[in-house]
Amino acid sequence: MKVDASNPLWRFRGITSTAMFFFAYLYLPIVVLIALSFNENRLATIWTGFTMDWYVTALSNDDMLRAAQNSIVIAVSATVLATIAATLAAMGMSRGRFKGESGVSAMLVLPLLVPEIVTAIATLLFFVALGIKLGLLTVIIAHTVFCIPFAYLPIRARLEGMDPALVEAANDLYANEWKAFRRVTLPLLWPGILSGAMLSFIISLDDFVISYFVGGAGATTLPIYIFGMIRIGITPEVNAVSAMMLIVSILFVSISFLIDRIRY
Amino acid sequence: MSEVVISAKSVGKTFGSGVDKVTALDDVSVDIFQNEFFTMLGPSGCGKTTLLRLIGGFEQATSGQILLEGKALNDLPPYKRPINTVFQSYALFPHLTVRQNITFGLEMQGIARKQADDRAEEMLELVRLAQYGDRVPSQLSGGQQQRIALARALAPAPKVLLLDEPLSALDLKLRKEMQVELKRLQTETGITFVFVTHDQEEALAMSDRIAVMKSGEILQVGAPREIYEAPTHRFVADFIGDSNFLVGNLVDDGAGKHAIKLGGGQVIELTQEVSGQRSGEVTVSVRPERLGLVAESKANANHLVGTVSTVIYFGTDTTYQIDLGNDALLTVRMQNGSGAKADFAQGERVGITMSPDSIRVLAD
Numbered sequence: 001m002k003v004d005a006s007n008p009l010w011r012f013r014g015i016t017s018t019a020m021f022f023f024a025y026l027y028l029p030i031v032v033l034i035a036l037s038f039n040e041n042r043l044a045t046i047w048t049g050f051t052m053d054w055y056v057t058a059l060s061n062d063d064m065l066r067a068a069q070n071s072i073v074i075a076v077s078a079t080v081l082a083t084i085a086a087t088l089a090a091m092g093m094s095r096g097r098f099k100g101e102s103g104v105s106a107m108l109v110l111p112l113l114v115p116e117i118v119t120a121i122a123t124l125l126f127f128v129a130l131g132i133k134l135g136l137l138t139v140i141i142a143h144t145v146f147c148i149p150f151a152y153l154p155i156r157a158r159l160e161g162m163d164p165a166l167v168e169a170a171n172d173l174y175a176n177e178w179k180a181f182r183r184v185t186l187p188l189l190w191p192g193i194l195s196g197a198m199l200s201f202i203i204s205l206d207d208f209v210i211s212y213f214v215g216g217a218g219a220t221t222l223p224i225y226i227f228g229m230i231r232i233g234i235t236p237e238v239n240a241v242s243a244m245m246l247i248v249s250i251l252f253v254s255i256s257f258l259i260d261r262i263r264y
Numbered sequence: 265m266s267e268v269v270i271s272a273k274s275v276g277k278t279f280g281s282g283v284d285k286v287t288a289l290d291d292v293s294v295d296i297f298q299n300e301f302f303t304m305l306g307p308s309g310c311g312k313t314t315l316l317r318l319i320g321g322f323e324q325a326t327s328g329q330i331l332l333e334g335k336a337l338n339d340l341p342p343y344k345r346p347i348n349t350v351f352q353s354y355a356l357f358p359h360l361t362v363r364q365n366i367t368f369g370l371e372m373q374g375i376a377r378k379q380a381d382d383r384a385e386e387m388l389e390l391v392r393l394a395q396y397g398d399r400v401p402s403q404l405s406g407g408q409q410q411r412i413a414l415a416r417a418l419a420p421a422p423k424v425l426l427l428d429e430p431l432s433a434l435d436l437k438l439r440k441e442m443q444v445e446l447k448r449l450q451t452e453t454g455i456t457f458v459f460v461t462h463d464q465e466e467a468l469a470m471s472d473r474i475a476v477m478k479s480g481e482i483l484q485v486g487a488p489r490e491i492y493e494a495p496t497h498r499f500v501a502d503f504i505g506d507s508n509f510l511v512g513n514l515v516d517d518g519a520g521k522h523a524i525k526l527g528g529g530q531v532i533e534l535t536q537e538v539s540g541q542r543s544g545e546v547t548v549s550v551r552p553e554r555l556g557l558v559a560e561s562k563a564n565a566n567h568l569v570g571t572v573s574t575v576i577y578f579g580t581d582t583t584y585q586i587d588l589g590n591d592a593l594l595t596v597r598m599q600n601g602s603g604a605k606a607d608f609a610q611g612e613r614v615g616i617t618m619s620p621d622s623i624r625v626l627a628d
Contacts, residue, residue, distance in 0.1 A: 165355035168322055171342040172349045173369030174420070183368075187359045 030246065037239035045234075054240040064241060067225035070136065074211075074221060075204040077140045082147035083197040087189070089148070090155040109149045119146065120213035127214060134216035142214045143204045150203050151196035154260055158192030191262040198256035202249050267333075269424055269456050270296040270319060275328035277314050277480075288314040290480040291328070296424075296458060297473075301450050303459045305467040306477035307503070312460045315477075316426050319458065321345050332423065343372070348417035349426040352433070354409045356401040362388070362412050363397035369420040387415035390449065407438045411445075418453060427459045431466065443469050464504045468492065476500045492551075498626045501549040508555075508594050514538065514546045514625070524548055524623070527590040530568050535620040547626045552597040554622035557584060557608055563615020570594065572612045584608060586616060 009015055040049035058064055089108060093101070111119065123142045124134075132138060166188070170180035208223040215221060220228075222245065229238050277289040289311045296302045304312040317323045318330055321342035330337045337345060348369065357365050363384050370380035388394045391411035401409055410430060417425055427446075431439045447470050450457045461467055467474050468488040475485045476499070483497045495501035498509065512524035512532070524532045524546065532548070563569055570586040573593070579600070586594045594616065608614055 163353050163355055165351045165353050166357065168342070169349070169351055169355035169357070170368070171322075172320060172347075173416070174343045174372035175368070176341070176343050179372060184357055 033239050034243045034246070037236050037243045039236045039239075042235055054236040055244075058237050058240045058244070061237070063220075064222075064225060067220045067222045070219055071205055071222040074136065074139050074143055074219075075201050078143035078147050078204045079151075079197050079200040081140070081144040082200045083151045083193060085144070086148050086151035086155055086196055087193055089152055090159050091185075093156065094159040108152055111146050112149045116146075116209045120210045123210065124213045134214060134219070136215075136219045139211055139215045139219050139221070142210050143207060146207075146210065147200035147204055150199045151193075154196040154199065155189060155192040158189050162188055191259045195256045195260040198252045198259070202252045202256075205245070206249065266298040266300075268295045269298050269300075269333060270458070271331040271334075272315065272319075273329045273331065275315070275318060275330060276326050277311075277318060277323065278326050287480050289318070289325075292480070292482055293328075294475055294482055294485060296456060298456055299454050301447065301457045301459065301470055301472045303461060303467045303471035303474045304477055305461055305464060305474050305503075307462055309479075310477040311480040312462075312477050313428060314480075316349075316428055316458060316460050319424070320347055320349050320426050346420075346422050347424045347426060348420060348422040349428065350410075350413045350417045350430045352428045352430065354401075354413040354430075356409055356412060356416070358401055360400070361397065362393070362399050362401065362404070365401065365412060366416045366419050369416065373420060383419055384415075387419045390418070390452070391415045391445075406434055407442065410434065410442060414446075414449065418449070418455065421453075422455060424456045424458060427457060429460055429462070431461070431463075439466070446470060468504070476503065478503075493622070494624055495549060496624075496627050498547055498549065501624070501626065506552050506595065506597075507549045508552060509626075510548050510550070510588075510592055510594070511545060512548070514543055516543075522625075524625075526568075526588065526592060528588060528592065530588065532568065532618075532623055533566065533620050534623055534625065536623070536625055538625050542625075549624050549626055550594075550618060550622050552583065552595040553581075553599075554618060555594065555596040556598065556617040557586075557596055558615045558617055559608075560613040560615055567615035567617060568594075569613065569615050572608050572610050572614055575608070575610055582607070584614075586614065 012018075036045070036047070037054055038050050038052065039047050040051040040053075041047065093105065093108075119142075123138075123145075127134060127138050162185075166184055167180050170184045171177075175183060206223065207221075208227065211219070211221045212224055212227075215224065222241070226238060226241055229235075229241075272292055272294050275289055275292045276287070279286045279288055292311070292315060304315060306312050314323065318325050319337075321337065321340055321344075324339065332345070332347070357368065360368065363381070366384040366387050367377075367380040370383055371377075375383075384397065385394070388397055391414055393408060393411055393415070396404065396408065396412070401412065404412065410433075413430070431442050431446075434442060443466060446457070446459075450470075459467075459470065468491075471488055473485060473487055474491050475482045476491060476497075477483065478497075478499050484491060484495065484500050486494075491500065492504055495504065495507070501507040501509070510524070510526060510532070512526040515523045515525050515531070517523065520537075522534045522536075522538045524534065526532070534548075557572075558567070560569060568588060570588040572584055573587045574583075574585040576583045577600075581597050581599050584596045584598070586596055588594060596616065
């Protein structure tokens with residue numbers, strides 16, 4: 001590693017070991033979790049030998065697969081709905097200043113700050129009050145709501161960086177509002193939309209608290225299923241499932257990050 | 265003069281309301297002719313860009329009308345006006361190639377692909393970037409992007425081309441080149457150019473006619489020479505080139521001839537016709553290079569007389585500041601190297617020669 005001597009950080013003795021400790025603290029548990037998913041022993045914490053069996057077991061567990069399927073159905077639906085809503089919101093917000101703009105702006109991202117348990121209870125009570133039967137649909141609705149700000153932020157950032165003269169230029173060159181949107185705004189916005197969508201997908205896939213509250217008996221998602229497995233006893237199968245979820249997450253977040261870096 | 269293409273009739277434009285209300289244009293009327301290079305010149309905030317955007321359809325006038333060939337444009341959106349714009353930021357579509365940028369407008373008009381591509385090639389040749397069709401805008405330099413923006417706006421053969429300070433982002437050398445280029449394109453295409461700038465040199469160099477604007481109003485419209493030689497307002501004389509301003513009393517000799525009597529008693533004769541309504545104190549302007557100096561001994565009764573207070577040598581010319589007394593100062597710029605002219609030293613008494621037609625009485 002090349003060290004920039006002028007960086008004042010290097011004047012602190014032990015900056016390297018502190019950083020190492022910090023990263024170990026963050027990632028060691030995850031490394032251990034993945035390592036133990038290859039453990040032959042039924043007791044997850046005692047290493048006896050290498051095996052891929054737990055992955056096979058996990059992938060042939062019907063309940064687990066059903067939970068995974070639920071998770072994906074919920075995540076895809078919530079992502080599509082949230083991304084459409086977020087795109088429209090971002091377009092509207094970039095249209096120019098209006099009264100109460102900062103208030104609306106804050107409300108759009110507020111769900112990021114409200115404690116999840118509060119949202120979960122409020123949403124549950126809301127559905128019960130309306131008499132809506134808890135199930136996949138209620139989970140999808142709840143996920144859509146908290147995914148909107150995650151999808152909104154990258155799209156809004158893209159729009160902010162766009163020269164407003166581009167749309168004017170399209171109009172000037174005989175493109176009506178719709179054509180200007182389709183031929184100019186949308187192609188330039190794509191990376192932001194895709195990045196926002198991927199982020200939403202991961203957030204939805206990962207959610208536990210809200211899904212636990214508003215999902216009925218038929219809407220067990222993967223995180224809820226894993227939680228159930230742990231209560232019975234931690235086997236390396238749990239580790240295997242978790243490792244697979246981690247891979248999906250890393251994949252999506254990386255793609256989202258790469259897409260967001262696309263610049264014309 | 266040929267036919268009127270664009271006609272603004274009592275156009276007004278305000279932004280905001282209540283205490284935040286800003287008047288960008290105040291009852292502006294102007295005619296722009298066919299095949300003309302028309303420039304709107306003024307400092308920032310004078311309303312020149314607003315007027316351009318009203319013609320383009322990007323803003324709606326608060327009052328008055330804008331006509332294109334006699335037909336009111338009123339609420340027509342930009343995409344229904346046969347008018348194209350070169351934007352200050354160029355606004356090239358970054359996700360499209362140069363060729364796709366140029367054919368964009370043609371395609372939107374429903375022109376066949378093949379025909380549009382041919383037209384694009386023609387345009388690329390016109391702006392001398394024939395080899396650049398397959399590049400994307402980010403691979404081009406500022407000057408090249410500028411040319412593509414021009415090619416794109418000219419491709420649909422608009423009736424009028426609007427240019428919003430297109431040269432302001434270029435460095436000096438490139439700017440000079442593009443000035444020549446713009447003039448050539450205007451002559452070659454025969455399209456009416458409406459050009460907005462705050463750069464007076466640019467305006468003088470390219471325009472057939474210039475409208476000088478200030479605080480939402482057009483002060484004077486005329487050919488560059490007219491604007492420079494015969495400014496009607498102090499602002500115009502001051503904004504374009506250098507000017508001397510003298511304040512004096514208007515004197516009428518009864519036979520239609522006028523003169524200005526300065527505070528110190530000296531008199532300047534005028535050839536300009538002055539409305540009979542005017543009397544009392546007026547301001548006149550005269551360009552420094554339209555003045556000359558002679559030794560006091562050679563000065564006659566028609567010459568103003570003063571004392572040289574500063575001498576600044578600029579190489580091609582020398583600038584003298586002459587104190588006429590009573591706080592009246594004149595700047596005189598004389599070409600060097602003619603041989604005949606003697607140098608004048610600081611403190612020397614001199615006579616000032618001027619042709620009466622270079623003295624302009626300004627509006628209040």
